[in-house]
Amino acid sequence: MRTGSFAVRLLVGFAALALLAVVMAVGGGWAERAAMAAWGQRASHVSELYSAGLESALAKYDYVPKTLALHPSVLDALRHPGDGARAATANQYLERLNAEAGAGDLYLLDPSGRVLAASNWRAPLSFVGMDLSYRPYFQDAARRGEGRFYGVGTTNGRPGYYFAVAIRDGDHVLGVAAAKVSLERIEERWAPGDERVFVADGLGVVILTSVPSWKFGMTAALSEPMWTTASLTRQYGAVTLKPLPVEEREDRGDGARVVALAENDAPTVAYLAHTRALPGTGWRMTILSPLDPFRQAGREAALVSGLGGVVLLLILLALAQRHAAFRQQMAAKAALQRANDVLEERVTARTAALCAAQAELIQKEKLAVLGQMAAGIVHELNQPLAALRMMIDNAAVFLRREQPDAVLDNLASSTRLVDRMGRITGPLRSFAHRSGDPVPCRIQSCAANALSFLDERIRRAGVRVDKAGIPDTLAVPGDPERLEQVLLNLFSNALDALAEREAPCLRVSAARVADRVVIEVQDNGPGIPPDVAARLFEPFFTTKPIGQGLGLGLVISAAIVGELGGTLRHQSETPEDGGGCVFTLDLPAADPIPLSTIKEPQCPTA
Template sequence: MSAAPGAARLWRSLFQVVAALAVLLALDRGADHLARRWVLADLAASAGAAAELRGAVLQAEIEKQRSLPLILAQDPDLREALAAPSPARLEALNAKLEALAQGTRTAVIYALDRTGVALAASNWRTGTSFVGSDYAFRPYFRDALREGAAEHFALGTVSNRPGLYLARRLDGRDGPVGVIVVKAEFEAVEEAWRRLPGPVLATDPRGIVTVTSVPAWHFLATRPLAGPEREAIRESLQFGNAPLGDLRLAPLAGDATLRRLPPGARPEDSPALPVTRPVPGTGWTLTLLAPVRPVLEPARLAARLGALLLGGAGLAGMALALRRRGRLRRDLARDAARRQELEEQVSLRTAELRTANARLRAEAVERQRAEATLHGLRDELAQANRLAILGQITASVAHEINQPLAAIRTFADNALKLLGRGDAATAGRAVETIAGLTGRIGTITEGLRGFARKGGGESEPVALRAAIEGALLLVGHRLRQHGVAVEVSVEGEPRLRAERVRLEQVLVNLVQNAIEALQGRADGRIRISAAAAPEGGATLRVADNGPGLAPVVRRSLFMPFTTTKSAGLGLGLVICRDIVADLGGTLEAPERPEGAEGAEFVMTFGKAL
């Protein structure tokens, strides 16, 4: 009779154990699944922003180099050297290109004649000099000679180094005289990528890797290349003798969203979550392979430990309650022993949780380091924004300089004729006019050179009126080209302690945005006003009579990658706001009064001189 109740208790206990294990297993699987989903979603968002930033840095580097061929195409010395080459001219041109390449941190600049032979190059002193090499077979030479400009990424036949070739045709009186070529290399960009977590690669439209943080991945194909296509690429010598091997990012078993990285990447970077973004203006695609293991494993471990602790504590409480109800007459000593055993289990699991928390704190320190690196990249992006603006206004400055240059030539010719006739007084007035025109050219080029300098220097007293005039000097041609009137109103002589270059960068950005908003409007008008605030600060306003800002745009106006331009990155106003904040002020776009036209941006500085 006693055997039946004992067997029933045994089966009941066995059932309770199995049920508890099933509950703990379900909690473990559920916590693991939720942690995985949350971590991957957060990683995808952060990786997307990181990919946008890396793509913007790559685009800024390319845009900086694109301005050089445009500027050099206006150089009369370069045209004369190609139209009528002589040893003296070519020697001077070699030295000029060498100094320009060093000053702009460009890999190499070289000039080709009409047949494709390099007559001068910035590397003329080195053993890999391009001088005398024939580049007529290169597509960038043929396309530039035919269409005026061309871009081509390839492996150098002499230097054996990859780069983006930017070419522009030079026209003389009787037609083309040659082509100027700037080769941009991306070793600095790749080195910066290598210091950040996660491999990065940029691919051309055919899927071939051009720029990457993993050296072993150069010139590998991310998609299969047909036999004729592969042979055509090899015959063109675009990538030299590179085998154009396959770079397959195989899906991870059990999770198609993750990829197992091929050889060449660091072991700790695999598996990875791929995020792709286009590189504007290039036709390239940038892919960031965000490492999953450093963020996923600690989160999964913490979630599973937490779930097991909570489940274990709950099940233990339930078991304790059931045992108390069924065994009220048990010895108190046995209850104390059972409680002690439970406390030991909780202590053990708590120690494991502390270990997991220590790992999480280490990850937080690593993230702080990454944020410090991103802060440095944001400063570089501000400089890249300034150089991109410089590229946009180069044509305007060239137009401003060409007019006084033509006048100087005319007055110089007249002065020579007058001196030949003996009319020294009239010739002297012509020379005085020439001096005034050269002063005007100096003012324009000094403003351009000052604007191109990188920020981060010491602050100095800056008159707001002078900063406004400097910014308008840089965008003056664009204002006249679009027929936009500018009204400047400065009350008194307010001054700030700031970096003039960075303050002018903000004004140029805001004025250029206003010009674009006023395109197509016959009565476009921009008003710039500055005044000292009663409490001791200063206020600077830039307003236009354009269409204004829609409410949905205003709400996210100063958020990264928010833009109303089809080709914009949405970083200009973010950079402006950061610059104003560094100068001790604020930048806002307040709502306009009812019935008022256009948009208005207000900079408020808390303390003026």
Template sequence: MTTRRSAFVPTVAALLAAFIGWFLSDRLIVSAARSELDQSLLLTSRAVRAEIDRFRSLPDVAGEDGRIRAALIDPAYLDDANRYLETIARHAGAAELFLINKWGTTIAASNWNRAGSFIGQDYSFRPYFSRAMIDGHGEFYAIGVTTGVPGYFLSTRILNGDVPGVLVVKVDLKPLQTTWQNAGADIALADADGVVFLSGKPRWIYRPLWPLSTDSILRLEESRAYDGVNLSRAQPLFELSSHSPDIRGSGAIGRLMVMPETNWRIVATRSSSWIAAQSIGWAAFAALATFGMALLWKVVDQRRQILQLKLQQSDKLETMVEERTRDLATEVEARQQAEIELRAAQDNLVHSEKMAALGRMSTAIVHEISQPLAAMEATLTAAQLSLQPADQANVGRIDSAKALVRRMQRTTKHLKSFGRKESGERCHVDLREVLKSAADLVHPRSRLAGVEPQLLLPPEPVLVLAGSVRMEQVAVNLMLNALDATEGKSNSSVVVSLAVVDGNAEIRVRDTGIGIAPDMIHKVTEPFYSSKTQSDGLGLGLSICKAILTEFGGRLSISSVEGSWTEIIVEMPLAHLASGGEN
């Protein structure tokens, strides 16, 4: 009887200890798992937010460009808008950029020249369009009805006068999904209705977290957010409400978090089998320890918990030290780069000030020598009139001297005109006179280079609506660039031609110089880019030319074969077209 009682008590105590051990271990492990899942949710939300925030300002910035606003009211600017959107999307890393008119039809897109282009597509049913037209901004995740490729759409309303439009950027979030899949993470991202659209587990995609209401299904079908997916037949992943943060059941536990900015749901789960295995193990350990080692078990368990806590704190401290070290290294690198850029900018500003001072000095010098030149011409004329019949042999010499003086006077006249600040008003400018004046201005440089620019001008005036001084600046820059390209190369030539083509004035400056590398052509019109490594050029010439021509409604294009030739083409509308029929 005593033996049975002695066995009964330890048995009951062991069973009680086993139950308590299982119960407590289950709660502790679940709590730890939830903490880890919450940390995973926090990191995932930051990653998603960072990916979206990279492009959040892109529609606002791109919408400030004049070509985008002009395209809303003038189809003539659509080609420029297409190319601009294509360039911005490529540099920013966005999936697509497109412009929608007030009726919801796409009129310009970064994929204008590719299959599946958005141009001509009606997106008036998309919430990002209607919200942007009403509130100024919109955002929406959906499967593309044109391409079938899902993405996150950020939209901004833009205005040209009273004409509205919407500029949209499509962000590809698939890299996040690929990262989750490679890491083996059971993470899912769902919309406000609970429909999963990104997940590390492919079988979860386009399935709801909880049963969808009829209103939610109708709203999603109306917006075509998941075009081609039958949501009414999709089985829910879990049996939970939209407000519950905990997920348990179906062999898994998980946590749910709401992103306030988008009202999206992020779900992270872990298998519950390992939790059950650990709980049973702890129950068995508790039962065995109760049979004679309760005290020892308690001490060992306490030491184990303390060691585990220290290890976690140590790992956390090491992680914090590593993160801070990386941050400091990034700050040092950024500061060094900023100092380098600051020094370069200071050098460029000093050089610009030197060039400005040189321009002011040259203007003063021109002013000072103009009167002596006029006096010299008058003196030579007087000397010629006073010649005796016997001195007729000197008439030719005096005529030659007077011709040289007149040439100097023409050059100083061009320099005074070139250095004069223009009022900004436009007038009818004959491009033939502009090219002649530019040729006179670059004559000293062409004489040094041993290449005289050949002018091919039409007999009739070619009038454009512009500023003569700034057009001379464009012509001088283009001719000087052509002369620089031919320097040191034998049998070189520079040909400057003017013609009227398809209602536009067309200037072509062609040289047989060193040419431009194919991968550099798109960079030569960027500010501060220069291929003249041995010169003091700022790399602003072609950038300034492009800006001036754009202001006057013109455009500049470049063709080149490296080592052979380069041709720069300037196109400008004729004056009677640019001024609405004015002659």
């Protein structure tokens, strides 16, 4: 009997241990998977922020090569490739523009790929005279109008990202404008820590990384065609590519996987990896986190689960032995419950701390991205905010005069202006992208809407506005809001020039010439000095005091007019012609708008 009882107890003991092992395995595995899933979500968000930061850093300089086609010295150098004086003038302009824009290098190439002028023309290793026809960014720009490329410089051995834009004279390609931008600042933000970050290009070569020893490592063996392409384009210059020993071990799903990687001569380390494609580049960004903390979380959870199982077994044992020591069993149960509560409190506190740290990291990354966008927001909202203030003051005056219709008109204009500010804070770089299908834009309506934003400013300054020279039905194809943006910028600049002038006058006229429409904005101000006029369309150049302008207004306006198929130019009038200056917009003409379909704008005009 005793032998049978002992056997039963032994079997029960083995069963209890087996059940405890199962509970610990299930609890530890669940905790490990939960921690990995939480990290995967965070890594996805962090990689999205890193991707946005990289895209923002590249977009900051995307527009620089396009501005070169607006400067006369660039066009002169390309039209007269053998003229040393014109090349020297272009060198000086590129050097000055590069210092203001903060790019790495700016240079011009003729149609054969030879460098005619460069911002580093003074440097011992200048680009001037080099043959860069083998570079893909030049070939793409010459064929398709634009080109992008990442590579190592063959002159100075420094890696960078290249932007290239073809400069045309009609259908003829005069040459290519190129900008080289360093991405080292992005890597500096990826300072080594618990996590590792790297970006691999389309060939699988690491071009950006938080671990310097991984730079130019190959995540996969290059095929013979890949080697041939890299050699012909000299993409990696004289850099020796080395294998990066990445071993794929397990696919965890949802873009996460387990990999093993060795750093220098250190032992192989297992990582949890998350990879995402970077749109428009062919690159892939990978974020790595050591696997040991996740495994440690699983072990801790298994321990907690085991303790819970032990507690349960002890409770059952205590219930079975209650007839022998009821009070002792209750005391043990209370003690074990207190221990369990302490463990749960610790787990809860640690989870809350991890969540707070994650939220703080996400917030910091969001603020970093918003900081890069602040300059554009300030410039775009400057004029609408000033116009909104004027319209509110105007409404107050009309209210005191008991002119409700005028008050309603000003409130309606304020509403449209607020809507416009909302659209500005959405796509801040809308001037760099094409709009949808063009629609007929009535010149008279666009001019009236733009003037309405400046109504109070015009009234206070006593400026006489003459817009009688705009035919009712005259129209151009495009986007009315973008045309109003250009006119508003020109009107605002004219009012700045008319400050403290006697009998100030602003004249707007438009006429159709063949299949074109010519719009002129003229003032009788002091005019623009020749040295200032030569730099009007340079980015970041302004004569306004600090805080009142970024020097981007005319650059943005010229870009918008260019996208509408036109040109924007300036000339100063002589004293015999009345003085002041004239800005001329030359745009394609649209079919005349029938008078029966015209609805006058519901806002006050000057």
